[in-house]
Amino acid sequence: MSSEPYTVRWGILACGWIASVFSEDLLRDPATRNVHDVHHHIQAVASSTSVDKAKDFIAKVKAPSSTTAYGSYEELVADPNIDIIYVATPHSHHFQNCLLALNAGKNVLCEKPFTVNAPQLEILIKVAKEKGVFMMEAVWTRFFPLSREVRRLVAEGEIGDVKKVFAWLDLAQDPEEKYKDGKHRMVNPDLAGGALLDLGLYPLTWLFQTLYHPLPPSSQSSPKVTSSIVFHPPTGVDASNIVLLTFPSTGALGVASSGMHVSNDTSSLGLPCARILGTKGEITITHPAYCPTKFTVYKEGEEPVERVFPIPGAGMFWEADETARCLRDGKKECEVMPLAESLEVMRVMDSVRAQNGFRYPEEIESVEY
Numbered sequence: 001m002s003s004e005p006y007t008v009r010w011g012i013l014a015c016g017w018i019a020s021v022f023s024e025d026l027l028r029d030p031a032t033r034n035v036h037d038v039h040h041h042i043q044a045v046a047s048s049t050s051v052d053k054a055k056d057f058i059a060k061v062k063a064p065s066s067t068t069a070y071g072s073y074e075e076l077v078a079d080p081n082i083d084i085i086y087v088a089t090p091h092s093h094h095f096q097n098c099l100l101a102l103n104a105g106k107n108v109l110c111e112k113p114f115t116v117n118a119p120q121l122e123i124l125i126k127v128a129k130e131k132g133v134f135m136m137e138a139v140w141t142r143f144f145p146l147s148r149e150v151r152r153l154v155a156e157g158e159i160g161d162v163k164k165v166f167a168w169l170d171l172a173q174d175p176e177e178k179y180k181d182g183k184h185r186m187v188n189p190d191l192a193g194g195a196l197l198d199l200g201l202y203p204l205t206w207l208f209q210t211l212y213h214p215l216p217p218s219s220q221s222s223p224k225v226t227s228s229i230v231f232h233p234p235t236g237v238d239a240s241n242i243v244l245l246t247f248p249s250t251g252a253l254g255v256a257s258s259g260m261h262v263s264n265d266t267s268s269l270g271l272p273c274a275r276i277l278g279t280k281g282e283i284t285i286t287h288p289a290y291c292p293t294k295f296t297v298y299k300e301g302e303e304p305v306e307r308v309f310p311i312p313g314a315g316m317f318w319e320a321d322e323t324a325r326c327l328r329d330g331k332k333e334c335e336v337m338p339l340a341e342s343l344e345v346m347r348v349m350d351s352v353r354a355q356n357g358f359r360y361p362e363e364i365e366s367v368e369y
């Protein structure tokens with residue numbers, strides 16, 4: 001293998017909050033996280049609002065002044081100097097933006113949740129395969145060294161057979177007051193708002209990466225879903241939810257909950273966001289579920305073992321590094337976040353919404369675009 005790092009040329013689609021966090025992470029020297037095999041270059045940035053917004057974004061994240069600024073997503077996906085498009089629009093727009101990029105023959109890393117519903121994701125997967133390009137949902141949490149270590153411990157039976165997992169992501173946001181006009185993407189049904197799609201993805205990630213991902217493919221069958229939702233009456237999206245999953249091949253149970261009214265760790269006290277219960281012990285992950293830095297292993301008759309995993313930056317670079325390795329190696333998907341598993345999670349969220357009579361406007365549920 002060459003000793004030169006493999007460089008990926010990124011195209012950033014949208015200039016909102018997470019796009020800036022991700023871009024700043026791309027620009028961090030990989031050596032600061034002891035990564036030497038891949039490197040990231042921001043080739044171009046596009047805003048659907050204006051080219052000036054893209055220019056301001058480039059200046060704000062301190063991307064090189066040679067970075068191309070576009071005033072439309074169409075121009076971005078047509079740029080032949082881009083290897084991969086990072087989609088950072090609200091959930092409602094992921095389907096159409098990913099399709100745009102895929103149809104232009106571009107590889108895609110799309111922010112979570114992948115789409116509004118599973119039928120949309122099925123189409124994206126089909127198109128990505130037809131075009132022969134790489135695609136992945138940007139579930140950054142899965143790529144943390146902490147998550148990899150937890151998956152290893154679970155797979156190697158450190159706490160025996162995992163039979164129950166409880167996971168939470170409640171972030172108190174006072175939506176009645178803070179999002180009073182109903183326009184913010186957290187509560188806006190036109191942007192696929194609500195706790196489940198935005199926050200619920202993370203506790204579901206903890207269930208899936210401990211109760212589903214470690215299983216051999218022949219045992220990875222769809223979980224049975226039972227759920228309850230409490231709505232946010234001003235806009236009709238879900239404010240809070242509890243999802244109970246039963247995994248048929250192992251008989252393991254998982255409870256995932258998310259919401260916008262209370263917090264599962266109001267004062268950053270190091271309270272749990274997940275408890276992984278096995279027949280020989282437990283692993284407790286500290287809040288927040290999207291970027292925890294600590295877990296503790298408890299076993300009968302043994303001192304608890306606490307493990308700390310610092311994040312040198314925002315922590316989004318680890319998913320970018322893995323994406324770069326996949327592109328370098330010619331892979332079309334990543335085994336850490338396989339497309340089939342994204343689809344399973346999306347199907348769970350579809351079931352939860354169907355069980356509770358929660359549908360978004362037809363325009364964004366549609367598979368026609």
Ligand SMILES: NC(=O)C1=CN([C@@H]2O[C@H](COP(=O)(O)OP(=O)(O)OC[C@H]3O[C@@H](n4cnc5c(N)ncnc54)[C@H](OP(=O)(O)O)[C@@H]3O)[C@@H](O)[C@H]2O)C=CC1
Nearest residue numbers: 014015016017018019047048049088089090091111112113
């Ligand atoms: N991985 C993580 O930790 C996080 C992931 N996310 C995910 O990232 C996505 C974006 O979230 P976030 O960055 O907070 O959102 P923002 O509202 O800050 O940014 C979204 C951007 O999308 C573009 N956009 C295109 N069409 C629309 C539209 N109709 N309404 C609003 N914006 C539009 C705009 O960029 P422009 O005008 O430049 O085209 C806008 O700035 C979500 O899907 C969310 O789930 C969010 C936060 C954290």
Ligand SMILES: O=C1OC[C@@H](O)[C@H](O)[C@H]1O
Nearest residue numbers: 112171186198199202290
């Ligand atoms: O992905 C996310 O993680 C952090 C939350 O604050 C944010 O709302 C969500 O989109």
